[in-house]
Amino acid sequence: MNILTEEFKTPFNTVPFEQLKNEYFLPALNKAILIGKDEIAAIVSNTQTPDFFNTIEALERSGELVDRISHIFFNLNAAETNPEIQQLAKEISPLLTAFANDIMLDEALFERVKWVHEQQDEFILTAEQKTLLDKVYKGFIRNGANLNNNDKEQLREIDRQLGQLALLFGEHVLSETNAYTLEITQKEDLAGLPESVLEAAAMAASKRNKPAHWVFTLQAPSYLPFMTYAENRQLREKLYQAYASRACKPNENDNHSVIMELVQLRNERAKLLGFGSHAEYVLQERMAETPQKVNSFLDDLLQYALPVAREELAAITAYAQQYQELATLQRWDIPYYSEKLKKEKYNIDDEVLKPYFKLENVVGGIFEVAKRLYGLVFKENNDIETYHPDVKVYEVNEANGQHLGIFYADFFPRPGKRNGAWMTSFRGQKNVNGQVQRPHIAIVCNFTQPTSTKPSLLTFNEVKTLFHEFGHALHGLLANGTYTSLTGTNVFWDFVELPSQVMENWTYEKECLDLFARHFETGELLPAELVQKIKDSSNFMAGYATVRQVGLARLDMAWHTVAPNTITNVDTFENEILQKTELLPQVEGTNISCSFSHIFQGGYSSGYYSYKWAEVLDADAFEFFQERGVFNKETSQLFRKHILSAGGSEPPMQLYKRFRGKEPSPEALLRRSGLLRPNQTS
Ligand SMILES: [Zn+2]
8 A cells, every 4th residue: 555645544634754655656656647647638538618617627626646745755855855765856856747748738638728718708707717727828838838749849858857957956055065064173263153053063063973073064054153253264264165165166066067058958948939038938927027127126126225235345344454454355254244243233143132032932923923913823733743853733723713724844954954944835725616625834944953951042034034934834824715726825936925025024023022032041021122123233234135135136037038058157157247246356166056046946047036026015015014003903804815815816916906005116125124215216
């Protein structure tokens, strides 16, 4: 028996992780694909006249077993992988690509879809059904349904190669991140580092059986504090070099040629489908619509951010000169001196705040926020199985006790976990003729671990990350649609960060912090003046940060709009594009693109701009909350109804206007981040 193809006989039909074995995946998936193909064959051979239900809806409901198995598999590959799973991924990815392509290139199926699309005025369809029909139809066109057989073959081959290259890119970055350690044996080299960081480094050393006393790694909870606090400039430079040269050194993990192949193939694919570039292809289904709009959006922000960023760096340089002779400020100086200056200016740093942000308290706090805004109740359930003992599981209910979904929270770094933080799902939400399936949502993070003497104490940034991912989770949990592919986070990419980023705003509100920010030892509430300082300091270096984000977004756009045959060298190309946003000296042997996993491994290609785009939305949305109080029920109900529960059921601008009563304006963002000077208007 293979449990992956059976109905899960577990609480809430959650994944039975404890009985799951790696060898189940491939046979289960092969079986699921056969079932999926039968379902498609049944649609195609249906002798009735094609209509929305026997074609579009039937297609939406097909392949569910494939989806279930692949969700579980890829969630594990991201959060708890090992060489065996990585090897399996190489076999599974091409199978899934082939299955998806078989559907997309099925001519008889496309004929039916096309017919329904052309006859749509004959049917009475809801807005949601119209969106689904349009999405399905465009999906076919965008996947080559209108191509001749030769071109279809070529498209399949390109997709197969692209899938493998993306996996390869990610493996290279993961290997390089895990391969490097900075071993320190002299206590004086640790000057400036807080006690908690030293403890973690000592623990990392003993875990590795290293003769050294302290070990630092390239994983964020180790790398970032070292860059922020270590006085030893040479060591900061050394660690920076290691971090920024990941996957761009001439070894077996070099991503230079992977990038060239990726952009070449993406461009070929776009051309084959009738688009000018990969970016044009991607943006056809985005709120931003075209590369021109994205670039002018970015240039607009840059125009406000650059002068502020230059002033900020001048201030840091002047400040740093008090401590040491610095001919030029280098990249490994920025986190260190900006933290020092920030501390002097606001007398606030992570170490002062961390005792108030014990992980368990913050989690309790965010549940309370969800209760005040949406009436939700989170209840831990230890009977639900997990893929790792660190993972916590909660039942989520409405205020009236009605079951809403399952929430998994996986907080700490492990060698088999990807860097960063993300939300994902084990199953989505849907409504089949009144039978509602509620979603199973997970967030995966890499937060500061507890030590032998201290619980997990989060930095303020980690608190914001938790609120961010929790916002995505709410989008998933509050989904209330008919079709899985139009619910939860299944929205346009430049809209998906609105629910997450808007949640970050609450972390600056005293009313919110008072719910959970208590000292883990004394129980004292985070003092009001510290809350004010957090607010005041939140715009510290905002210009620099904006320029950096815009730089990455422009780099992403460039990789996917410039004709690849005009690009001869990854490094030269990158430098050329970054020139406009470059405020610091180049560092030999480092490169951003080779570890830019967002755009070369994940799905953010031609989409990195969407972080800023969504910031415009979230700043504008939060001003609406602020106008009537941050826990105002009417505002939160509007947000729940039109944004969180609506998913991708209608075009995002329409949904947004229904919530806000107007289109978003960039001024709220410029105002919030202090980039709009009094005499300027946007
Ligand atoms: Zn996000």
